[in-house]
Amino acid sequence: MAETRTRRGNIPAETSSLVGRQAELDEIAVLIGRSPLVTLTGVAGVGKTRLAVRTADRLQDSFADGVWVVELSAEQNGDLIGHDIAAVLGLREQSVRSQSEVLAEFLADRRLLMVLDTCDHLVDACAALLRRVLPEAPHVRVLATSRQPLGLPGERVLPIEPLEVPGAGDTGADAVRLFTERAHALVPGLTLDPVAVAQVCGLLDGIPLAIELAARRLRALSVQQIAERLDDRFGLLVGGSRTPLGRHQTLRTAVGWSHELCAAEERLLWARLSVFDGWFDAEDARAVCADGRLTGLPLLKLVDRSILIAEGSRYRMLDTIRDYGREWLRRLGEEDALIRRHRDHGRSP
Ligand SMILES: Nc1ncnc2c1ncn2[C@@H]1O[C@H](COP(=O)(O)OP(=O)(O)OP(=O)(O)O)[C@@H](O)[C@H]1O
Ligand SMILES: [Mg+2]
Structure with missing residues (x-):
């Protein structure tokens, strides 16, 4: 016979402020x-x-x-x-x-x-x-x-989209509020350069986890230094809070969890698509990424997995996702070849 306890729920307490949403x-x-x-x-x-x-x-x-x-x-x-x-x-x-x-x-x-x-x-x-x-x-x-x-x-x-990122000089965007709140929780009264904060939030695509990890680096770095070092975002954004499996400890493990769930051809496509730095369509993707190893391009599968953003018939990646793909492409030894293919495609009439 089934029985229940009398509890009416188990919602975990929130330990930090919720911004926007x-x-x-x-x-x-x-x-x-x-x-x-x-x-x-x-x-x-x-x-x-x-x-x-x-x-x-x-x-x-x-x-x-x-x-x-x-x-x-x-x-x-x-x-x-x-x-x-x-x-x-x-x-x-x-x-x-x-x-x-x-x-x-x-x-x-x-x-x-x-x-x-x-x-x-x-x-x-x-x-x-x-x-x-x-x-x-x-x-x-x-x-x-x-x-x-x-x-x-x-x-x-x-x-769920990332938090709104600021335009130049905009201090009201939710991403900026999140960075500022986490910074002040860490170092009360800290003075922050608004231009650099806006830059960091934009470089991090408005992803709250990345913004929180970046704010933690204020223990040792200024906002300007964080902004300067974000071309190695996966090296910089380490040392977050512990969740089960430690998925949110670093930006790399957070994105890596998606990567692990991808099939082999989805990973390969993700890596190759990282040579596009803006919007592309299925034809562009085919011209640059398809070959004997990758014949059918699982673009929609990557949309489904929240790796690609689709708008009409166009696709793009957040910088964080692109950088992860780029690292993978480098490890596969394909970076130079793909950069060439992308360049040649750009030149084709
Ligand atoms: N609107 C927000 N305001 C403040 N903090 C936020 C907000 N959204 C997310 N965060 C913080 O960002 C971090 C990541 O958020 P969360 O765990 O909800 O992401 P997720 O989408 O569930 O990630 P995953 O896909 O890895 O499960 C958490 O520390 C969370 O508290
Ligand atoms: Mg989650």
């Missing part, structure tokens, strides 16, 4: 009202988890059976997701029935919000479980975070 929070709440499954996607460290946790906190009163966060980053085995959820919900079952069956029965008449955090590496297993459970649980809502959608019918996907 009002529009996203409102939109997520609306989507949750409309769909049983909402997935926040976006590049490494863009703030998906932060938004999901804040949403759960905001919506506590709307769910009589609580709001529950199930963090999956340390789970290696897709077959165990049901157990992970059951453990968080305090559900104990001693029977031979499958975990999804037990969960479906338990959730059938519950009114709760479940945050499935970090589904990236278990997308198919999460989808299979939710496909089984959600149709039988009309009052359950799932808010998933993942660098790619789960691919379930009825899923509402909300891509």
